[in-house]
Amino acid sequence: SQTIHQWPATLVQPVGSPLSLECTVEGTSNPNLYWYRQAAGRGLQLLFYSVGIGQISSEVPQNLSASRPQDRQFILSSKKLLLSDSGFYLCAWSPTLAGYTFGSGTRLTVV
Amino acid sequence: AQSVSQHNHHVILSEAASLELGCNYSYGGTVNLFWYVQYPGQHLQLLLKYFSGDPLVKGIKGFEAEFIKSKFSFNLRKPSVQWSDTAEYFCAVNKGYGGSQGNLIFGKGTKLSVKP
Numbered sequence: 615s616q617t618i619h620q621w622p623a624t625l626v627q628p629v630g631s632p633l634s635l636e637c638t639v640e641g642t643s644n645p646n647l648y649w650y651r652q653a654a655g656r657g658l659q660l661l662f663y664s665v666g667i668g669q670i671s672s673e674v675p676q677n678l679s680a681s682r683p684q685d686r687q688f689i690l691s692s693k694k695l696l697l698s699d700s701g702f703y704l705c706a707w708s709p710t711l712a713g714y715t716f717g718s719g720t721r722l723t724v725v
Numbered sequence: 726a727q728s729v730s731q732h733n734h735h736v737i738l739s740e741a742a743s744l745e746l747g748c749n750y751s752y753g754g755t756v757n758l759f760w761y762v763q764y765p766g767q768h769l770q771l772l773l774k775y776f777s778g779d780p781l782v783k784g785i786k787g788f789e790a791e792f793i794k795s796k797f798s799f800n801l802r803k804p805s806v807q808w809s810d811t812a813e814y815f816c817a818v819n820k821g822y823g824g825s826q827g828n829l830i831f832g833k834g835t836k837l838s839v840k841p
């Protein structure tokens with residue numbers, strides 16, 4: 615069966631520190647992968663999407679970057695975190711028109 | 726800019742009350758429409774979706790939604806809510822599958838609290 619793994623579940627990082635969040639998908643190949651951020655009162659905002667290895671599209675300019683080193687691995691990174699990067703980060707994949715499957719999310723608090 | 730609007734930030738209902746959550750989108754042309762639900766401490770889950778055909782869509786747990794193209798709306802309904810329906814509900818839209826067309830644009834969400 616197809617599953618999506620996302621870690622860590624929670625993270626507290628100081629301002630200016632680096633970030634690396636990882637997402638992996640099992641049971642499928644060549645999925646479309648997405649990173650969303652859910653900030654309080656602002657819904658879900660699409661940050662990055664990828665249609666294949668090494669192919670990253672950014673939806674909003676920001677302090678974050680994404681990479682897809684392997685077909686089923688999607689990484690969200692930052693060199694220096696800002697307070698405004700706090701939020702709930704969700705990875706998702708989209709196998710078909712049936713919609714997305716979301717990971718369990720990472721709660722990031724920048725202090 | 727393309728957007729999805731959910732009219733209510735927080736809805737509080739008693740058990741057995743009827744529910745309707747509003748969702749409007751600003752895209753032109755053909756769209757796919759979704760409602761997702763996030764129960765406390767759980768993943769986002771697909772509640773129902775509309776791609777084409779009958780504009781009245783039935784989803785899991787007794788939920789349904791009606792696509793009204795002329796009103797650019799996709800409101801979520803349930804005739805009688807239960808305490809277990811307490812969750813946050815998100816409306817989402819995309820324009821297809823593949824590349825950027827498949828990107829889901831979400832509304833800000835509506836928090837539903839059902840009092841036992």
